[in-house]
Amino acid sequence: MSLPAKVMRDGQLEKRSSGLLQLWKRKRCVLTEDGLRVHSCGGGGSSKAKELRFERMVTVDCVEHKRGLVYFTVVMAAGKEVDFRCPQDGTAWNAEIALALVRHKNLEAVQTCRDRHLSPGHLGSAGEDEEL
Template identity: 75%
Template sequence: MEGLHTRDGLLEKRSSGLLQLWKKKRCVLTEDGLRLHKCRSAGSDAQTAAFGSKAKELRFERMATVDCVEYKRGLVYFTVVMAPGKEIDFRCPQEGTSWNAEIALALVRYKNLQAVQTGKNRHLSSSSSHIGDGEEL
């Protein structure tokens, strides 16, 4: 089930330029990460906002954490910290389910699945080295 779609909607991302403007992005949260599409229109929701086919992908494997949650004037501000230390700022409306919580939970789920898989692989490789030593599997 690679890339299963779990949430879709609008977020605002702070640009990295000198002015650091907030730009609307159509975001798709999957099991593997967050895809950010540029919005081409001023639509107020994900269904009416057209989006480009080219998406920037923030993969969970390179994500460290979601933090810096602040509530101001009906908006939730949060930061996605990538593994090399790059920080990406977002904001979304406070009402409804918060994107920061959705992304954080999906990241934890991803990291837990990776840890379980790593543990299984270690167990399999250590038990396969004992095959033929009279032990039952």
Template identity: 70%
Template sequence: MNQCKVMNDGYLEKRSNGLLQLWKKKRCVLSDEGLRLYGCKGDSGKEMRFEQMTTLDCVEYKRGLVYFTIVMNDGKEVDFRCQQEGTAWNAEIALALVRFKNRVAVQTGRNRHLSHLGSCGEGDVEL
């Protein structure tokens, strides 16, 4: 995601996978290709690419926080939360995911159309 368009940069809390499932604050960078998560210690970050995501689910509002889940293609669920005021991370991620999937669908449709035209021989005209 090095040369991708950055759409949002800020902080979310991610629920850990451990036994206690603690909430850990992560710096997140949303781009047109996915979401990159950085720990507070300035690590290299974990990349969650849109091509690996299925959907964004379970938007819930409780005590000034927004809770949401990103579902990955392998069925893994990643839980996040953020402040309800002044942020719309869940909506921004969902819209970026839809834009990405639409872009892929359009490209797939074009490729099918072009391969169909090539196999039908419509480009070859005899005089």
């Protein structure tokens, strides 16, 4: 059983729709140690969240400041881009998402390095008591 990921930020962002008109829609977003969950704001009932997991995220890109808003793009490994905007006041979402992504990628790299050094192939390679 895994523990739920720690919530780092919870609030509202606007996400650009992928439809023909590309309208901006208000979404409730939850930034966790695992990624960004995007929930619909309307409808009353509980909706299924779209999850942008750090494992599949490449970068947070294209920051633009215009008319009191910060525009940014989350680029996914499959080449998909998800556009967001938020008010410029306070700590910007794009910075928090980018920092959380870097933290996640660093932890992944450390774990990969540990796994490589603890693998059976590496344990006997330093000349320790090997059987001949």
